[in-house]
Amino acid sequence: xxxxxxxxxxxxxxxxxxxxxxxxxxxxxxxxxxxxxxxxxxxxxxxxxxxxxxxxxxxxxxxxxxxxxxxxxxxxxxxxxxxxxxxxxxxxxxxxxxxxxxxxxxxxxxxxxxxxxxxxxxxxxxxxxxxxxxxxxxxxxxxxxxxxxxxxxxxxxxxxxxxxxxxxxxxxxxxxxxxxxxxxxxxxxxxxxxxxxxxxxxxxxxxxxxxxxxxxxxxxxxxxxxxxxxxxxxxxxxxxxxxxx
Numbered sequence: 001x002x003x004x005x006x007x008x009x010x011x012x013x014x015x016x017x018x019x020x021x022x023x024x025x026x027x028x029x030x031x032x033x034x035x036x037x038x039x040x041x042x043x044x045x046x047x048x049x050x051x052x053x054x055x056x057x058x059x060x061x062x063x064x065x066x067x068x069x070x071x072x073x074x075x076x077x078x079x080x081x082x083x084x085x086x087x088x089x090x091x092x093x094x095x096x097x098x099x100x101x102x103x104x105x106x107x108x109x110x111x112x113x114x115x116x117x118x119x120x121x122x123x124x125x126x127x128x129x130x131x132x133x134x135x136x137x138x139x140x141x142x143x144x145x146x147x148x149x150x151x152x153x154x155x156x157x158x159x160x161x162x163x164x165x166x167x168x169x170x171x172x173x174x175x176x177x178x179x180x181x182x183x184x185x186x187x188x189x190x191x192x193x194x195x196x197x198x199x200x201x202x203x204x205x206x207x208x209x210x211x212x213x214x215x216x217x218x219x220x221x222x223x224x225x226x227x228x229x230x231x232x233x234x235x236x237x238x239x240x241x242x243x244x245x
Contacts, residue, residue: 056130056187057158066216069189073219082109084122084233085193086219093214097237106235114210116199122220122235123192124227130187131230135194136161139183148178155205156212160184162205182208184215191222191233 059065063072070086073079079086080095087095087109094112098119099105111118125131136159140150143163150163164178182197182205195215201208222233 054126054129055133057132058130058186058188059157062186062188067186067188067193067218067220069191070219070221071189079219080238082106082238083236084221084223085109085120085235086221087111088217088219090214097235106237107232109235111214113214114200116197116201116208116211118201118211118214119196119198120215120218121194122222122233123194123229124222124231124233125187125190125192125229127190131192132159132185132187132194135192136183136185155182155184157184157186157215162202188220189222191220192230193218193220 062068073086077088079088082097083106087093089095090113092113096110096112097106098108098110100107107121109120111120123131136152140152140161140163143150143161143165146166148163148165150161152159152161154160161183163181163183165181167176167179179198180202182195182202184195184197186193197208197211197215201211220233227233
């Protein structure tokens with residue numbers, strides 16, 4: 001497994017790469033639309049179609065088929081430990097971390113696989129309520145405010161957003177068109193896992209089983225440290241491929 005690091009200009013995101021042998025490198029910053037997770041826990045959202053903003057959203061078989069909590073995962077599989085998440089290596093998978101240049105804090109995990117990119121972020125959540133219904137509405141509002149188009153559909157993980165997100169042009173404040181993206185989310189026990197899918201799996205959602213299965217294999221490590229809901233569960237660079245959770 002190769003390990004490398006590339007820095008960008010001050011204020012931009014540096015990338016740390018951990019890769020099996022892969023062919024062409026795909027830049028996360030060029031493939032994953034930047035839409036921030038909302039942090040206003042007191043947002044005023046009404047119940048929609050009988051679903052309260054605080055209801056949990058997850059596949060009925062989540063505990064069996066993932067995304068898993070660390071207490072549910074197969075303990076003998078060789079996961080890569082990234083702190084708040086563990087990722088299962090596979091042939092053709094290119095894993096990289098997004099790191100804040102100033103603080104050197106890891107803020108997201110990017111996975112390039114099957115001509116697609118999956119970005120994942122784990123967040124702390126309440127024990128008995130979820131975050132995805134509320135956050136999903138806020139993401140949709142943000143994309144539309146940026147001039148994009150969003151449609152909510154019932155996907156393999158429950159409600160998801162399929163969007164055409166404007167792509168910014170550096171320097172002049174304009175846009176260079178739109179890029180398709182899928183925003184998925186799963187509420188687990190005391191955590192929320194957000195995924196942003198770009199590339200083939202966003203352009204052709206009916207041919208996205210490989211990247212969807214990859215999202216299923218992510219293991220979230222919430223830990224026991226008290227954290228406010230919506231705080232990013234700390235991520236870190238991998239120390240080694242571990243044989244146990």
